[in-house]
Amino acid sequence: MGYLSCNAESSIATCDPYNWDLTRTRKLKHNSKKPNNKHFEIREFDYSDLKSATDSFSAESFLGKGSHGSVYRAALDGGKLVAAVKRTTTATTPDTENEIEILSRVRSPRLVNLLGFGVDFNEGKLIVVEFMPNGSLYDLLHKSSKPPGWGRRVQLALQVARAVQHLHASNPPVIHRDIKSSNVLIDGDGNARLGDFGLALRGHVEDVRVKCTPPAGTLGYLDPGYLAPGDLSAKSDVFSFGILLLEFISGRNAIDMNYSPPSVVDWAAPLIKGGDYAAICDPRIPPPKDPLAMRRLAVLAARCVRSTAEKRPEASEIVDCLRSVKKIMSSPIWNHLRQRAIQLSKPIKYEPLDDATEILKTSRVGSRRNRKVSSVPSADSSKEAMGSSDKDPVVRSKSVGSAVEIKTCTFNSIFFVNQRRAGLAVKMPTVRLSKSRSMGMLPSTRVAVRNPNAGELEESKLLLNLERRCP
Incomplete structure (x- = not known):
């Protein structure tokens, strides 16, 4: 998947209105035992330890490519800590500094969290994050021989939505700007984690840094209304999540030249508007047993990709909607109660009993x-x-x-x-x-x-x- 044409120097501003000092991260380990877990330990690893843990960044340790470098598997602390090390091929880029800055301030079970960093001989920084052993969501949806069923897809979508909700609810909020299936990783428990914060921005949309940062993102997921720095808002992430939700539903890529139209939005939106929800279901798996669940998923995706940003739902509303869909799909008792409520809401025909036997209520x-x-x-x-x-x-x-x-x-x-x-x-x-x-x-x-x-x-x-x- 290609990237929007803009270089790293222009896409991320180096100014920091929050006076973040990287050396401060070394002091956070003294506060790591606080019960509210507001501060967490960020380690500074020796470059020699990272080089040894990745077998000198060998091909056997290679995991894949990120937005600004290669990723390697590292066994640290004598094999007790397994992590992923992101290494840039050139000197430290603003993307690297930006990711370290943001991940040092936000932490969640739904994110690929920062463990620490290292500095090589060329003064380039290496990012050490949690290791995700089960690959990416892109691989799970598009490359797996056994694609996940509907219950699993809704669960993963809900976990990504909670990650977005956590970022938007931070103070100041974090806008990811690059939500896509390849940036959602699957951890050892099979849960989805949102990663790769190289293009993320931390701050309110009125801040100087946000206003001076040109648009950036991945084609196919990028909000079409995000054409200038002033157009950025949290609803830009909502649009990208809507594309991801269409991937969950249809099994199609965001842009696939084998189809006409190639854009998943241009293909799915008219079908959803016409109420033909079955036409956008992934043909590799059976459709959902409850048509209400399919309708809610499709309508939610259509709302997220609306051209008018103000009409898109908030991340909290997306979470609530996906939770209701999950209940419909996973709970037979919930379905029974819903069907019972529908039956009770229908008018009941009253058949009077014989006058000699009818018992009237007292009042x-x-x-x-x-x-x-x-x-x-x-x-x-x-x-x-x-x-x-x-x-x-x-x-x-x-x-x-x-x-x-x-x-x-x-x-x-x-x-x-x-x-x-x-x-x-x-x-x-x-x-x-x-x-x-x-x-x-x-x-x-x-x-x-x-x-x-x-x-x-x-x-x-x-x-x-x-x-x-x-x-």
Whole structure:
């Protein structure tokens, strides 16, 4: 992958507004035991030790080429410490100084962290960083005979997003400017680490150093809106991450001349806009089982590569979105709960039970709680118990919501008293009103005769009670 045409001297300014002194790193080892781990030890290695640890920078120790030199595997401290040593072919470049400066101030499990540095006989500096034994993300996605599945891809994407979030949340923030799959390395535990900070800038976009630094980056990942120093922002890293996310989804390179259009953005963006998410999935692996996960990944990538930087999401929002996608893909329980929530959100058809068996819930009227009442008898049984006919007047309650029919209270009262006077023992049926739309549940009108020998006074009280309950 080619680089934007600009030399190292013009791409990185040598001025340091933060008054960083390299000799200060030797004193940091006294503060390395602080619990907050704000300061960490940065060692200065002897050049002879680095030369011996890399077998004089032999081909057997060669790991690959970085943005500003070759990288070698080194076994230090008698083999107890395995590290990677970056060595420039010429004198120390501003890229080397810049990487040492930034990595001496930021540290995270998601970054390829700085261990120390050395100085050769030509006063050139060598960078010693953590060793990543499992190669790069580029090799994993594009050269592996067994490409990773969707769960692994989302996990790696989430780890890179957390690295970007950590850089942008630093004080002052760090803008990487060269996020790409070859700069994401895989550690011994299979986790992704963001490395190669040669083009990174530390500071606010208003700072003099940021304003005087020309644009730089890798073609295919470079933000098209980053044409002048004043255009740089954290959203430039978001664009590069969007390209990386499209690599995860499609398995294609950022720029591949075997396709038309060669740019992964120009190819994928119209498909995502049209909702054809399956068309951009890597054909080498089965598609995700849950289409929602694929849709969220594709839409997130499209948002990251928007032409307007202000419309791109923040790194923290990217992390949250990838975490939700990870839950969808990796947790059957989460999927079950989501499907259950969708089902519960649908309207439920209510099928009323028979009037004789339906049990209504109790509620409050004012400050009084209704007591539980028995079931409502059917209309036929009510007629038979009261000796009524089909011509008896029937009234519906204006405040109830169901179609429960009741005899008028006046008829019930007169019928009950006449039967009592005739010496007949009659058990009044339970009359009950359903739920009111305006005031909750109406009190039940259950009538019970406690004293069969009660006199006229009791009958009068009973009539008055019935009239009050059924106005």
